[in-house]
Amino acid sequence: QVQLQESGPGLVKPSETLSLTCTVSGGSVSSFYGTWIRQAPGKGLEFIGYNYNNVRTSYNPALQGRITVSLDTSKNQFSLKLTSVTAADTAVYYCARALDSNAFDIWGQGTLVTVSS
């Protein structure tokens, strides 16, 4: 049974870089689309981006230029970097799994990141 767990700082200062890691257990990070999704307080779900085995990526155009989703196969993890953050980036960040041509079927519990000085 694949499980995902987010980790990273809960507080980031404006203009700095948000960095989160998703640790995969029970499966290989190389076998699925490692995806990041966020949810601002009281708002809906927003796709951030995914990386499939370092051969295919897709990012939200609204965040393009600020996002990198990368894989570390040696640690069985994937990560998110979001640069130049503002208060609008305050959200619960989820990592999720998608198999090829499939929906996001497994999610982490989510981690709240607050952008504030």
Place this chain on the structure above:
Amino acid sequence: EIVLTQSPGTLSLSPGERATLSCRASQTVRSNYVAWYQQRPGQAPRLLIYGASSRATGSPERFSGSGSGADFTLTISRLEPEDFAVYYCLQYGNVPVTFGQGTRLEI
């Protein structure tokens, strides 16, 4: 990118009633790759339906999905108390994937 519009924004029903939630896309979704999620307060979303009409593992039989092209529906045949939550549709047939804004199902 494809914009998904869910309606209604809020649906007020009682346990035992039937719920019908709509998700309309701004253009045809490739291969009807639409999914539905349930989100309860403080929890991660849970996959209910994928491929427009296939029930996910563990999804109760009272949940069903239908539709094709750009018009999709989630139906809950008889509402249980635990079904009152927020529901999101997702299209994953076109890049970038996009979510609808959600429908709140309240008692």
